[in-house]
Amino acid sequence: MDARLQVDALIREWRGGDTAARDQLVELLYPELRTIASAQLRRERHVSFSSGDLINDxxxxxxxxxxxxxxxxxxxxxxxxRLMRNILIDHARQKGADKRHHYKVELNPDIDGEQRIDLIALETALRRLGVIDMQLAELVEMRYFGGMPLGDIAQVTGLSEATLKRRWRTARAWLQDAVENPIDG
Structure with a gap:
């Protein structure tokens, strides 16, 4: 059975309540999860997680x-x-509360170069964006935090890659403005 069919079969079994299928699915997808975790941790220089810890959490x-x-x-x-992102945000909030500072992350290291953005400010802006346009917020989660290629996002959302590229540019611009000009209060 090829990998894609195997993954689809395991998902169906997991939806039916088979926890062994869930465990097999995680094992099959572990290399992709490691890539995502590693990418998120590279953005987080002050986090005491390993990629394995982040995946396990x-x-x-x-x-x-x-x-x-x-x-x-x-x-x-x-x-x-999304779950990995939430773990890192929870960690940043805890550290921020403990030390009264926030950690910086790059919104898009491939395009924005060395620009750094406060993780808590980014989370706040992403929540605001979700109120305005939940699809844009989900795109940011999948693309930035999940490292998903546009082809996979197109499959999940049913939107064309061209539409997703336009929406990605919009979301990045909106988030950059929201982070640079936060709403106080």
Whole structure:
């Protein structure tokens, strides 16, 4: 059985409540999860997580969710990336509360160069964006935090890659403005 069919079969079995299928799915997708975790941790220079720790924490959160409705591999990857992001944000908030400072992350290291953005400010701006346009916020989660290629995001969202490129530019510009000009209060 080829890998894509195997992943699809495991997802169906997991949706039916088979925890062994869930575990097999995680094992199959572990290399992709490691890539995502490593990318997120490279942006976080002050985090005491290894990529394995981050993946394990995300998997634990995934397991605690119980039965969930996942359509395909891209959905699993997007969900895991979101969980990893939440773990890092929780960690940054805890450290920020402990030391009264925030950590900087790059919004898009390939395009924005050395620009650094406060993780807490980015999270606040992303939540504001989600209120205005949830699809844009989800695109940022999948693309930036999940490291998903536009082809996979197109599969998940049903939008064309051209539309996603335009929406990605819009989301980045909006977030940059929101981070640079936060709403106080």
């Amino acid at each position: 995300a998997i634990l959160r995934l397991v605690k969710m119980g039965r969930i409705d996942i359509a395909d591999r891209a959905h699993v990857i997007a969900l895991a990336a």
